[in-house]
Amino acid sequence: MSSSANSNGSSPNAVSPDRPVFALVDCNNFYASCEKLFDPRLKTRPVVVLSNNDGCVVARSAEVKALGIPMGVPWFQLQAQARKHGIVACSSNYALYADMSNRVVEVLSSFSPKIEVYSIDESFLDFTGFERQGYTSYGAEIRQRVADWLGLAVCVGIGTSKTLAKLANHCAKKSHAGADGVCDFTVMSEPALVQLFARIVVGEVWGVGRQITARLEAMGIKTVLQLRDANPETIRSRFSVVLERTVRELRGISCLDLQEVDPDKQQIMSSRSFGAVIYELADLEEAVASYIAKAAEKLRAQDSLAGAVQVTSGPTFSNRRCRSTNGR
Amino acid sequence: MLESAALFGPGIVVPMPHAPRLALPLDTVKISAGFPSPAADYEDKRLDINDYLVRNPVSTFFFPVEGDSMQGAEIFDGDILVVDKSIRPRHGLVVVAFVNGERLVKRLYRRAGRVALIAENPSYPALEIHEGMELEVWGVVVGKFKRFVT
Numbered sequence: 001m002s003s004s005a006n007s008n009g010s011s012p013n014a015v016s017p018d019r020p021v022f023a024l025v026d027c028n029n030f031y032a033s034c035e036k037l038f039d040p041r042l043k044t045r046p047v048v049v050l051s052n053n054d055g056c057v058v059a060r061s062a063e064v065k066a067l068g069i070p071m072g073v074p075w076f077q078l079q080a081q082a083r084k085h086g087i088v089a090c091s092s093n094y095a096l097y098a099d100m101s102n103r104v105v106e107v108l109s110s111f112s113p114k115i116e117v118y119s120i121d122e123s124f125l126d127f128t129g130f131e132r133q134g135y136t137s138y139g140a141e142i143r144q145r146v147a148d149w150l151g152l153a154v155c156v157g158i159g160t161s162k163t164l165a166k167l168a169n170h171c172a173k174k175s176h177a178g179a180d181g182v183c184d185f186t187v188m189s190e191p192a193l194v195q196l197f198a199r200i201v202v203g204e205v206w207g208v209g210r211q212i213t214a215r216l217e218a219m220g221i222k223t224v225l226q227l228r229d230a231n232p233e234t235i236r237s238r239f240s241v242v243l244e245r246t247v248r249e250l251r252g253i254s255c256l257d258l259q260e261v262d263p264d265k266q267q268i269m270s271s272r273s274f275g276a277v278i279y280e281l282a283d284l285e286e287a288v289a290s291y292i293a294k295a296a297e298k299l300r301a302q303d304s305l306a307g308a309v310q311v312t313s314g315p316t317f318s319n320r321r322c323r324s325t326n327g328r
Numbered sequence: 329m330l331e332s333a334a335l336f337g338p339g340i341v342v343p344m345p346h347a348p349r350l351a352l353p354l355d356t357v358k359i360s361a362g363f364p365s366p367a368a369d370y371e372d373k374r375l376d377i378n379d380y381l382v383r384n385p386v387s388t389f390f391f392p393v394e395g396d397s398m399q400g401a402e403i404f405d406g407d408i409l410v411v412d413k414s415i416r417p418r419h420g421l422v423v424v425a426f427v428n429g430e431r432l433v434k435r436l437y438r439r440a441g442r443v444a445l446i447a448e449n450p451s452y453p454a455l456e457i458h459e460g461m462e463l464e465v466w467g468v469v470v471g472k473f474k475r476f477v478t
Contacts, residue, residue: 040426040464106386149387149414151466 020254021127021158021186022165023139025108025146027101028153028173030110030121031059034100035090046087052063054091105152111142114266116258124162124258139182142170158184161251162256166206167224197250207246212239224250268295268306284313330464355360367472381471387414389467390425399424400448407474409433415429422469427455436465 031049036042046063058065067085069078075089082089101120109115114126125142127135128141139156142169146154157169164185170176172183176197179195185193202214205224219238221227226249227235236244245255277283286309299306342450382388391409401422403409411424420439422432425445433453434445457463 041429043426043429043462043464103386148382189407263425 004125018085018187019160021130021135021160021163022254023112023125023127023135023142023260024118024157024162024165024169025104025123025142025154026157026169026173027104027146028155029059029065030101030152031097032061032064032090033152034097036061036094036133037100038096042088046085047079047090048075048087049090049092052092054089058092099154101149104146104152105155105318107146108142111138111145114258124165126156126258135186136178136182139184140180142179153181158182158186160186160252161249161254162258163206163246164252167204167250170204171200175199176319182203194225195227197222197228200224202227205246205250207242212243215239261291268298288313347448377473381410381473382412383410383470384414387467388412388470391431393433393472397447397449397452400433401435403433403448403469403472404474409469409471410471410472410473413467415468417465417468424466424469426462426464427457431466433469464474 017197029166031048035047035049044063045061046067048057048064048069050060052308054075056072057069057078058071060069060071064087064258067081069081069086069087072293078087080089097120099196104121105115105123108123112125116124118124124249127138132139135158141159143154143156146152155169157165157167157172158166159168168183168185172178172181173310176199177183177192179187188196196314200223201213202208202216202222202224203210205227206218208227215238216222221230230247232244232247235247248255270298278287291312292309295309348417373425378385389411391411392406393403393409396405398404403422416420417423417436419436419462421436421443423436424433425436426432427445431438432445432455434447437444437446437454443463445455445457447454
């Protein structure tokens with residue numbers, strides 16, 4: 001962990017001045033933190049934020065995560081636990097989250113001229129050429145500024161590619177590496193990174209979803225380290241050029257510039273669970289029709305065409321997400 | 329009264345992020361109400377209310393006031409406070425503070441080991457902050473405003 005953080009081996013992440021460096025700044029438990037920020041009664045309570053129709057959990061405070069309550073659970077299934085642990089449910093207030101998100105972005109913009117707002121609670125910052133500041137302390141400064149000015153906690157991940165910055169952020173959040181919410185891969189030695197990457201499952205890598213994870217695991221690639229050290233040509237032929245790029249990014253070769261990835265264009269989700277269990281087919285049909293209309297609206301708004309439409313319905317699954325974190 | 333600002337749950341209003349600027353000329357003739365003009369520096373200039381009250385919009389929030397405990401500091405029921413989180417709370421400043429699940433407006437006392445939140449009204453005792461009590465100074469009150477005619 002951090003014991004070997006400062007021994008400079010022949011790390012492929014060692015930074016020369018012209019090498020790109022990225023930071024990913026991510027707000028911790030964003031929606032729940034926004035709710036807690038203004039309400040002193042919520043400070044130490046477990047807080048969940050519910051989807052628009054108060055159907056299911058779309059955000060959890062750290063206390064709720066510690067209770068093991070997964071994302072997407074319908075609220076009516078949580079009544080017993082809520083009473084037992086004093087869980088507070090807040091209706092989602094997207095005006096508040098959007099305002100706080102804009103403020104975070106505004107603060108971050110004063111730290112780098114190039115910023116990509118990746119989602120409502122995550123932004124990439126270009127740190128290239130900032131080596132004299134010391135990336136780690138610059139990241140700590142960002143964290144402190146957001147805490148002081150906005151009262152929100154963020155984690156900062158730093159690496160020589162966006163994929164590494166995202167992974168470093170994950171490590172900062174889970175306290176796998178780094179300290180005080182900042183994890184900087186650029187100051188870690190190669191042996192330290194090898195040790196770290198061998199402990200993280202491959203599914204945590206940005207862009208490696210559930211299906212790719214399953215296929216990689218079938219090939220024996222189970223950890224981040226194994227994916228990083230996989231043959232790029234093999235990955236390209238068995239998967240795609242996109243995953244090959246991920247392999248290179250994990251090696252510290254930056255292939256993705258800021259703003260290059262736009263995940264919204266790939267898939268549009270319009271789904272949620274019902275406030276109560278429904279029994280009539282007509283109710284289900286009506287809901288499906290309105291969700292499809294909503295998805296089509298989003299599709300038109302981004303000028304895309306749909307290649308396929310998938311409709312799923314079923315009994316309540318506890319870890320199905322019911323609403324996108326982007327909120328609108 | 330607050331319809332032009334976004335209302336955020338109980339008692340919190342945020343400034344409009346990009347409020348339209350409206351600079352109006354300041355009258356050079358002062359109105360006699362027994363106090364010096366707080367806008368003296370702006371004489372013969374144009375004054376924008378946002379600029380005057382909000383120095384750091386990104387860290388500024390508005391809080392409506394309830395109660396009379398701060399009337400000695402010219403803070404009255406129904407006033408809207410301008411609270412700036414970017415200002416470091418110091419002894420003597422009026423602050424918004426969270427104590428034991430309550431949101432309060434008080435003057436911060438922090439001298440010689442004593443930490444207290446002082447009301448500006450003789451009928452309210454000072455709230456002493458003892459070991460084990462949780463005090464969070466949320467932000468510094470930098471100003472207030474109120475509209476009389478709706």
